[in-house]
Amino acid sequence: MLDIHRKINLPFHYIQLDSWWYYKAIGGGVSQWKSRPDIFPDGLPTLYRQMERNDLFRIDLLSEAAHDCGLIMYEQDWLHVQSSKFIPLLTDIDLDRQWLMSTSEGADKVNITIQYSCVSVDYTRHIVYREDQWTIGISSLLSDALDIALFKDVFWSTTNEPGSAYKPSPMEPLPEREIVIAILSTGPVSSGDAINYTDSKRIMKCCRQDGLILKPDRPITMIDLLISD
Structure with a gap:
């Protein structure tokens, strides 16, 4: 990963690790939220310290992870599955709120943010089945009203x-x-x-040389006429 990081000529500031680097149990659930040695032999803290620009990783909500590994944002993925298939959340009216509130409070204590992921059409379906995953106009109306940033996926x-x-x-x-x-x-x-397919020249059109994204103050949204009765 370090070799790839140094080879790609882009001012990356962060790397987000999805649900593939830790130990899983039956059904794909988490058994241990720690890096597997077959993926990161020296562990994530060692990799973090070796990054040239202190790139930051999604690792843990605990302050130890934020301190040792540079965690600034935690992604709570698969919310649509948890909300519809996790039996305790379907049978206890208060448990869902307790879970989300405790996660939020834990993140606040260690000064990190949270990204909530609830995908209806992810990017895989776009590149395989040509589904319009990029149409964010209605979702961005909600996110803008809540004063949060929308992530359209990779x-x-x-x-x-x-x-x-x-x-x-x-x-x-x-x-x-x-x-x-x-x-x-x-x-x-x-x-x-x-690996080896990143078009750096194309991506650099979105940002300055230091990686600062040149984005608007408010997101693109659907116009009222198209969604009115």
């Missing part, structure tokens, strides 16, 4: 990326559109390219 900066695990024929027809929508969402601009 994107490919290159149209075709051979060797992808997604089948049968994934492709991104308009990488520039994905980048523009990510910018106009006011949220993170996150490339999710395979």
Whole structure:
């Protein structure tokens, strides 16, 4: 990962690790929220300390993780699955609120933010089935009203990326559109390219040389006429 980080000529400030680096139990649930040695042999704290610009990782809500590993944002993923299939949340009217509030309070204590992820159409369905995952106009109305930033998901900066695990024929027809929508969402601009397929020149159109994203004060939204009765 360090070699790739140094090779890609982009001013990355953060790296977000999704749900693939820790120990899982039956059904894909978390058994131990710690890095597996077959993925990070020296552990995440060691990797963090070796990053040239102190890049930050999603690791843990605990202050130890924030201190040792540079955690600034915690992603609570798969909310749509937890809310619809986790039996305790369906049978206890107070448990959902307790869970979310305790997570929020824990994040506040260690001065980190939270990203809530509840996906209806993720980017995989866009590149495989051509579903319009980039249409954020209505979602951004809600996020703007709540004064939070919307994350449209990652994107490919290159149209075709051979060797992808997604089948049968994934492709991104308009990488520039994905980048523009990510910018106009006011949220993170996150490339999710395979190794050696990142189009640095294309991505750099969204930011300054130091990586500061050139985004608007408010997100792009659907106009009232299109959603009115």
